[in-house]
Amino acid sequence: MSICLLGSGNWGTTLAHLMACNGHDVKLWCRSRSVRDEINKKHTNRRYTEGFPIHKGVQASNDLRACVDSSDTIIHVIPSKAFREVSRTIAHMLRPDHVIIHATKGLEQGTQKRMSEILCEETCVRQIGVLSGPNIAREILADKPAGTVIATRFPRVAAEAQRLFAGPRFRVYDNSDVVGVEMGGALKNIIAIAGGVIAALELGENARSLLITRGLGEMTRIGMSFGAEAPTFMGLAGMGDLMVTCASPHSRNHRLGRAMAAGTGLEEALASLGMVAEGVNTSRVAHEIATERRVYAPVVEAVYQMVHEDRAPSDVARELMLMEARPDIDL
Secondary structure, three states, X not given: OEXXXXXXXXXXXXXXXXXXXXXXXXXEEOOOHHHHHHHHHHOOOHHHHOOOOOOOOEEEEOOHHHHHHOEEEEEEOOOHHHHHHXXXXXXXXXXXXXXXXEOOOOOOOOOOOOHHHHHXXXXXXXXXXXXXXXXXXXXXXXXXXXXXXXXXXXXXXXXXXXXXXXXXXXXXXXXXOHHHHHHHHHHHHHHHHHHHHHHHOOOOHHHHXXXXXXXXXXXXXXXXXXXXXXXXHHOHHHHHHXXXXXXXXXXXXXXXXXXXXXXXXXXXXXXXXXXXXXXHHHHHHHHHHHHHHOOOOHHHHHHHXXXXXXXXHHHHHHHHHHOOOOOOOOO
């Protein structure tokens, strides 16, 4: 049986390539016929993965049913905005013994639901896993070493993730805290936008360290309000992912923060990016969560104001520095 991967964007194409490099046949479902033809004929996906070659074991298709029907394992990498729609569409194609591993780092606007919760609501599948970690796609395409986390309550799912993704240049660690891994992956995108602001304003490495440390505290507090385990945020799906996305110029959310700090408006910055920056949507959802649950999250609030209320990045940065100090370890 081949593997079905839903989503031919930057991360979806990269994961399809990674699995093909490990010897697996991958059916990559994409909406665009032009993307399908480029992957199948030229073995590239220039819009999303620049000039990196895509392994010939990846076969792109616009036929959703054919992709799902030929697979026992589904890798779901649809952005959070369309995640429920696609999950609902494939629901009648799925069997209870299917495995679904999703790699979408976001929260649903309006419901505040995690992607695994949406899968449970929309499909019959219960053997679900979450793939998340410090994974810059272009580095993986360039065959540079990396590690990630598979979060699941099912040993079969963890073993499947290891079989599909683990290799000489990619390590896969397991974790049973699904809530923590999902929340870490989603919330770090917000802090990464602030990381881009710090880089653009040339505020220095001390400021970046301050942001990462305090941002991690906010991620942990918000996650724990949903039942996540605090130690999870010390691992790859928390601190690991936060560090790379706050520092790397290849991170989409970091690039968005840079552009906005340079005076580019949100819509123009997103258009220039050409890809989904999950931190935009997640900052709105996290702002709602922090307000409703009375979770102390000033960095989240600052990014929300910058992105959704058109506050100047330099102004919100100044206000953060002038806030009353709290204990260093503040959970």
